[in-house]
Amino acid sequence: MDFDKFVTKTDRITARSRRFECIRLHLGEPTFEFPSVVKEKLKEALVEALDKGVTRYTPPAGLVELREVIADKLWEKNGIDADSREIIVTAGGTAALSLVFRFFAKDSFVAIPDPGWFAYPSIIRVSGADVIYVPEQEYGYEALLRAREEARKHDKELRIVVINSPSNPTGYVFNKEQLKEIIDFAEDYSVYIVSDEVYEDFILRGENVSPASLSREHVFSVYSLSKTYGLTGLRIGYLVAPDREIARKLTIAQLHTYVCTTSFAQYVALVCIREHIEKEYIDQWLKTIRDNINYIDELLIRRNIKWRKPIGGIYVWFPLPNVDSWEFALKLLEEKRVSVAVGEDFGTKWNEYVRVLTAADAQVFREGVKRIFELYDEIAPH
């Protein structure tokens, strides 16, 4: 296996940006400080976990109490009617994706949105499957049918369609009609949907619809505590399988991949979800994200750069016309000490695009964006 092809340009920016102080806007995680009340709750939870002896192996699918709290959350927030035996607590969203791809798409194709999260192709290929890009703007019955035909030209099946709504990087949010159309396709051609909803709490306009609230038979739903709670280091996500039997199989696969997730971390997750601690701060976070988007929108308009404002997620995704985004990102890091994610990692034709984190303090974000345009104006005068 050629491992080098699984290292993206953005991964290289990540590695380089660790070497010095800089404004880190390439990241895939909110960088807000926790309110102290939240920090105290997390500490309490960790100490409580130790006092209660939650220091041993848990069941491979996760603590029963945690899965029950997740089942309640899924019903109340996502409209998904799942019981605890259909839920697997995983080592973040990535582990959930990896498990499904390894065991449900091996030697087959997985369709992903173009542009889409730059780690999807690597997670899919490391899992032993292959990738077909489908333009996000066309994500629906016809385009997926063409993807299926494309797969068959390689004598392989299209087994999984990934939906990522709200999207990384575009911030697009699929509506109910679009989701129904994709579900129709999945049902007609016995394909599974993997619905990656790790940005579910970052909705700026309209509402978030979970595909599994419409139909569960062909849908794996993936959630994570990484973004909502700003706890990417917790490594707790969860997978809702289409049914108990599939959950049972993937639980066995998880048992023989890493046994179970960290017991303390599961306990923290239990407290976070049960006590809805995100309510302490999420509105404030969303307000800052909206302000950040409006700030950059003005600067883009001023330069006549056309882009789509996100309606969800934690990023802005826009072109820098006449610039190679890899060269730009490198220069930006070296000369201006700002890191951004590199467009070409996100799909087939995004060489002039960058992705910038909006879930950052307004002051930091503005300074970072100011420097981005400083450099842009220097090298691509208009």
Place this chain on the structure above:
Amino acid sequence: MDFDKFVTKTDRITARSRRFECIRLHLGEPTFEFPSVVKEKLKEALVEALDKGVTRYTPPAGLVELREVIADKLWEKNGIDADSREIIVTAGGTAALSLVFRFFAKDSFVAIPDPGWFAYPSIIRVSGADVIYVPEQEYGYEALLRAREEARKHDKELRIVVINSPSNPTGYVFNKEQLKEIIDFAEDYSVYIVSDEVYEDFILRGENVSPASLSREHVFSVYSLSKTYGLTGLRIGYLVAPDREIARKLTIAQLHTYVCTTSFAQYVALVCIREHIEKEYIDQWLKTIRDNINYIDELLIRRNIKWRKPIGGIYVWFPLPNVDSWEFALKLLEEKRVSVAVGEDFGTKWNEYVRVLTAADAQVFREGVKRIFELYDEIAPH
């Protein structure tokens, strides 16, 4: 993939034993209470991790400070000269094994000791490789050469030889000459050794020799905090790769499997290893284990049951002549409320064997063992 074949009889005992109060001696983890000084240190470490903001993604191979402390430990305790870039912090020992098997033995054979840990065959097969048993008593050049020929009869290569010393279940500890012989074989036939040393701190007689202290070129070494610190729920282990390039590849594979391990848990591991907190209690643990072994030894001798006393590890492994160990384990759990691990899970001919945890409080262990022989005397009179 037929997932049911990856569920062992002992897994079923585990599941059943959760339903009621019982003496749990089937477990693969020490069940001693922590001394309160250790408990306090763990709490401090968790709170400190939060205060320092160790709540985000870490580098995929683990925190640099942690890998540096591990490198020191490897040198001082194992005689292994490895630098931090050759070390990957993994989600327990199982994740380390899974990574190596997935990417270095795919579609090939892995040799494992017979008897050997019941999860090896499942971890190997879920990773896409296949298993050859080699009698533990014969583990050496000739037997491994025969295993290689056996693999070639199936048109496949033998890629990996697993050494598990101290052994689960037998408590056998390989000496330097035996290890050298296995390393010779590995070098002559370009095979990797995976040295699973998760029981390294449980040496009852003699010394523990790490194969990688003799030669590193063909050796992956696997360690874990699960057993030494009684923290199976931490899910922190580590892998020492033969060289930096292999470590780099497996780090990329880990990134796309679950990103990294839990940041708090890494911080706890850092404190445990740096401060040698096992020194607070390990001698006491070993004393109890020795006493437990002597206790059961008398009961076995009294019944004329021949067995080998372990020289390491946390188990006793012995036959119960004229008994089917699966039926016995089930009956023992139902009628006597004691759980044991089922012999046939451990290899090819151990239907009359059971594995019993010795890393348990003397009183609990004795009561459990008393009930084991109560049942044995009832159903297999002698």
